[in-house]
Amino acid sequence: MTRVLPVLTVLAAIVVVWYLAAVGLNMNWARQQLERDGVTATMPALIGNTMAQERPVLPAPHQVAAGLWEGIAGQKITSKRSLVWHAWVTLSATLAGFAIGTLAGGLLAVGIVHNRAMDQSVMPWAVASQTVPILAIAPMVIVVLASAGVTGLLPKAIISAWLSFFPVLVGMVKGLRSPDAMQLDQMRSWNASAAQVFWRLRLPSAMPYLFASLKVAIAASLVGTIVGELPAGATAGLGARLLSGSYYGQTVQIWSALFTAAALAALLVLIVGWIERITLRRMGLDR
């Protein structure tokens, strides 16, 4: 209870502030609309109007909730208006990209740990690349791949792979190096081969690091996919929903897509955390 109560208080405060902001921001339009209708602008009528506009500056929380409900439960899942369908488009590209990125990052980390030349060549550039706003290239990658004849899920997956690649690489290198000299000496005195050291010592001790970076990586790959859906031409996915919402001023649509994306991110991080707990417990690394 001591943990839940503060969080609930903060969330409640956010909702209250949101309602106040909605009233404040939508007031202008509400006043104009009531004037046009020839209704005397009483305060309750004004506030009622700010809560129920078609295209509010800031939709009230219950409007977003209604938009979400309509998008998730009110449509057939295969319909193009269904948020479930758009979320699935985004999710499939995210998972594909995440798988590619994790695999590539893991393999490169193994190479870096075992080969000194590779370590000194690749690692400084990998670290430097962290400071580069890679997401800015996303639309270009999409357009270039489209002109090369690659469309659909793959271009988005490449961007999300690119974003999830570096957290995994850095985390795995750190993790594979985490066994200390004593443990490595112990393996040597058991006459272990390099492969045995890898499978029995390095890989298990890298697991906590791997999962910590996987949580960062899956959130990053979702962001990558959503941005990858922004360039013109994309009609499916949460990013495309955001863009079309912003073109047509459909704020409720933007907010619903935003909340769907947030829920998706939370869900993905939770799933990775769940797998982490099970794996670490079975390996006896549970803390």
Place this chain on the structure above:
Amino acid sequence: MSAALPILAVWLGAWGLNAWLARFDTRLTRILVALIFGATVLILWEMITRIYNVPPVILPPPSQIARAFTDNLPLLWGDFVQTILKGALSGWVMGAVAAIGTAIAIDRSPFLQRGLLPVGNFVAALPIIGIAPILVMWFGFDWQSKAAVVVVMVFFPILVNTMAGLAATDPLQRDLIAGWNAGYWQALWKLRLPAALPFIFNGLKIATTLALIGAIVAEFFGSPTRGMGFRISTAVGQLNLALVWAEILVAALAGTAFYGLVALVERRLTFWHPSQRKQS
């Protein structure tokens, strides 16, 4: 197959040189190895695009990108000022001040901290960039909306890190400073804020990249006719890929310089921290 031979030769030659250099493992060879690797990638890129006649609308060779960069310097500088200085930097400063201020403001209330920390951690993992279209709608197309996106993006990582930093002193240190009869503000200024600096800088460094991403991506949702995001999306439309890559080069340089600057200030301010001490 014969066309691939020089490419393979360059690759193997550079790799052999690096493998040989890497055995020395001194400061100089480490830098050399990294530089040779970078140069090799550039040379291979140039060779591949030339030998296989890769159309420049798919992948322009580095030499063409360099020419686009030098030819369009005034244009690129205008975009840099619009996006990086006006959008990203001002947003980053405002977001950082707001986040550190909030962390100090709620420092005295454990109740608020317990509530805000999970929420902050949660929000920091969300695709906040999605808020960009909304803020562009509210604040207009110019740099103000970009700065607003950046403020929202950098706020939570810095907030969470500052809160962790303010909790980083141990009871012994706090008892000592209480024993010197220091008040709350004195303890904060002389003990807890300095102790929190490594954490704060960690948040600030994460935020530098986020700030650039926020400012550039927000321009995809609407911008005046300048700015890096605007230039990238229009140049892609005109298939002028060399210019796009030149913008990416600017973004990379700006990002690295921004990060390096923050890291430099960190080194000056937190020289006492173990991670900053010279390795013997």
